[in-house]
Amino acid sequence: MARPKILVFQHVPYEPLGTLDPLLKQAGFRIRYVNFGREPESRPSLDGYEALIVLGGPMNSHQIETHPNLITELELIREACDRRLSVLGICLGAQLLAKALGGAVSRNPTREIGWYDIELTDAGSEDPVLSKFATVQEVFQWHEDGIQLPPGAVHLATSSASNVQAFRQGEHIYGFQFHLEADQSLIERWLTVPANRSTLQDEAGRVDPDRVRQQTIGSVGALEALSRETFSRWIERFEFGPRRRRLPSK
Numbered sequence: 001m002a003r004p005k006i007l008v009f010q011h012v013p014y015e016p017l018g019t020l021d022p023l024l025k026q027a028g029f030r031i032r033y034v035n036f037g038r039e040p041e042s043r044p045s046l047d048g049y050e051a052l053i054v055l056g057g058p059m060n061s062h063q064i065e066t067h068p069n070l071i072t073e074l075e076l077i078r079e080a081c082d083r084r085l086s087v088l089g090i091c092l093g094a095q096l097l098a099k100a101l102g103g104a105v106s107r108n109p110t111r112e113i114g115w116y117d118i119e120l121t122d123a124g125s126e127d128p129v130l131s132k133f134a135t136v137q138e139v140f141q142w143h144e145d146g147i148q149l150p151p152g153a154v155h156l157a158t159s160s161a162s163n164v165q166a167f168r169q170g171e172h173i174y175g176f177q178f179h180l181e182a183d184q185s186l187i188e189r190w191l192t193v194p195a196n197r198s199t200l201q202d203e204a205g206r207v208d209p210d211r212v213r214q215q216t217i218g219s220v221g222a223l224e225a226l227s228r229e230t231f232s233r234w235i236e237r238f239e240f241g242p243r244r245r246r247l248p249s250k
Contacts, residue, residue, distance in 0.1 A: 004050045004238075005030045009073055011057030011092065012037050014193050018181030019227040020053070027235050036069040043072050046079055050238055051086035054093030056179065058195055060145055061095040061105045074100045086172040086238050091143050094167075094175030101150035101169055108162050112141035113203060114212045115219050118165045118178060124156035128237065129174060130166065132229040133157075138219055139178040139226075142190060147177065172237055180227045184220045188213070 006029045008017060017024070017031070024031055034044050037057075046052070054077065064070050077100035080087050089097035095105045117136050124130050137157075147164040149155055157166035165177045182190075190196055191209045200209060 003028050003030045005032060005048055006051045006053060007044060007046065007049045008033045009052070009054045009076075009093065010035045010037070011055060011059065012195065014186075014189050014195070015056045015091075016186075017053070017055070018179075018186050019183055019224055020181050020231050023228065023231050023235065036067075036073070040067070040069040042069070044076070046076065046083060046085065049085065051088070052077065052080040054087075054089045054096055056091030056093060056142070058199075059092065061092060061099055070096065081169070081173055084170075084172070086234070087174070088234060089175040090181060091177060091179060094177050095145055095147055097169075097173070097175045098147045098150055098153075098164075098167070101153065101173075103150035103153065104148040105145050106148070108144060108146040110161050111144040111199070111203060111207070112159070112161050113199070113207045114141065115139070115215045116141050116159060116161070116178075118157045118159045120157050121155050123154050124166065127154075127156055127168060129168075129230060129233045130156055131233065132226060137226070138222070139180065140182045140187060140216075140219075140223060141178050143177055147175070174234060180223070180230060182220075183224055184216055187216050187220070 006024060008031060010033050034042050036042060059067050061070060073096055077097055081101065087097065099105055115138055117138055119136050120130065120133055125135060146162045149164055149167055150169060152169065154168045155164060156168055159165050162177055167175050191212060200207060
């Protein structure tokens, strides 16, 4: 039997699947990346895929004049949802998912860069994918825009700076503003990649990269454990058979 396939929309090389990658491979998936940064004219077919993951990026969801691939992505995200694929949007991906489903995205008063607490809503506390989150949970963030919920979406998590931190549409479609996929090496890459230099300069005095590094040392282990638990639960909710063996929750 052929291995199930997952399609991944990537925007820049320094925003990969991160901790999601080994979990998907362990679960038996074949992963196909579509790198819109290198191939902005791509328009992949969704045929044969079980799920779609849309990753983050430095652009904003409304920058369609300079990034026309965003229009293609919105159309394909809508199609994936209509086909009842499992869909996961992370950061920019969550914003595109919200827009594709009829929500909106706008600039927040302040950026969230670094380690921040989010708070689960009552629905979030009962959600099967977020079941290992604490009611107040520290996560890693790197975004400046906020989401207005699509019609019918379930609000799962919030923060003081960005009201919608996580949402669910139906049973298998999730959007996360935060970077649950980040590990220490990925965070260090974001702090040093030239493309993020101007953002960090703009935030000088409010965001200290060295302080973020120190916080990462103490916090990233718990985030990686939470990542394994949470993404495993998302994967296990895929509806196709035969079911693969249960992922370990160590």
